[in-house]
Amino acid sequence: MPVFDQDEEVMCNLLCNIGLKRNMAKALVYLSNVNESVSRNIELGAGLRQPEVSIAMRELRERGWIEEWEQKKEGKGRPLKCYRLSIELCDVIDYLDDSRKHDAQQDEETITMLRSLSRTVGVTR
Numbered sequence: 001m002p003v004f005d006q007d008e009e010v011m012c013n014l015l016c017n018i019g020l021k022r023n024m025a026k027a028l029v030y031l032s033n034v035n036e037s038v039s040r041n042i043e044l045g046a047g048l049r050q051p052e053v054s055i056a057m058r059e060l061r062e063r064g065w066i067e068e069w070e071q072k073k074e075g076k077g078r079p080l081k082c083y084r085l086s087i088e089l090c091d092v093i094d095y096l097d098d099s100r101k102h103d104a105q106q107d108e109e110t111i112t113m114l115r116s117l118s119r120t121v122g123v124t125r
Contacts, residue, residue, distance in 0.1 A: 003045050004030070018096050023048055023056040028085075028092060031066065036084035038071070057083060065092055 004012075008029050015025035026046040031037060037045070042053050060066045067086045070079035 004047060008033070015093075015096070018100055020096065021056070021059070023052045024059055027053060027056040027060060028065070028089065031083060031085050032089040034084075036082055038080045038082050040080075042083070057081070 004026075011029050012022065012025040015028070016022050020028070026048055027042055030042055030046040034041075034045075039050065039053050039057070042048065042057075043050055046053075048056070057066065057068065061068055065085065065087055066083050069082050071082050072079045
């Protein structure tokens with residue numbers, strides 16, 4: 001079971017810097033290094049607690065970035081949840097890049113409108 005090294009920690013920090021939640025970033029980076037994994041291995045490998053893994057996996061699944069299925073355990077007990085990336089990590093990075101560019105463009109348009117309106121508001125006083 002892989003455990004995060006310094007490069008993977010840096011990658012998580014960079015993903016967070018561009019808007020991804022830390023737990024999602026950790027789970028995403030962990031899954032990018034394995035073909036598939038069960039929740040427990042994600043907990044241990046990415047340094048997350050069980051509820052953090054569950055929340056991160058739900059959010060990643062809602063974005064369509066991972067696949068989830070259940071694997072029956074031998075004997076009694078609940079089945080294990082298994083996960084794998086459904087898209088490449090570089091595609092996630094492209095999505096985040098496009099999203100940031102779109103947000104920046106919207107911010108720029110808002111600032112332009114504010115400047116325009118501030119000129120007219122100042123004239124009427």
